[in-house]
Amino acid sequence: xxxxxxxxxxxxxxxxxxxxxxxxxxxxxxxxxxxxxxxxxxxxxxxxxxxxxxxxxxxxxxxxxxxxxxxxxxxxxxxxxxxxxxxxxxx
Numbered sequence: 001x002x003x004x005x006x007x008x009x010x011x012x013x014x015x016x017x018x019x020x021x022x023x024x025x026x027x028x029x030x031x032x033x034x035x036x037x038x039x040x041x042x043x044x045x046x047x048x049x050x051x052x053x054x055x056x057x058x059x060x061x062x063x064x065x066x067x068x069x070x071x072x073x074x075x076x077x078x079x080x081x082x083x084x085x086x087x088x089x090x091x
Contacts, residue, residue, distance in 0.1 A: 020048060028090055034045075039086070039090050040082075040086065042088070043082045043083075043085040043086045043089070044082050046081070046082075046085055047078045047079070047080075047081040047082030047085060048078055050081050051074055051077045051078045051081060054077055054081075055074065079080075
């Protein structure tokens, strides 16, 4: 009875180790001037730059005060733009 329990534990541990390695693949990266950068870093940089563009447009048309709490709007727009860039360009 103890041996069957040990076999089950060994089988479960081996299966969980195998399943945890499924996500271990190479991270997507791109070459920028000879150095490889992770793609999420490029998307985040572009997201911040495009959020500055959104802020410029809101200031230009004088509607920045109407978007709600600014402490939430800009970080959320960075996250939104970053995730959209990731999905559109790299998935």
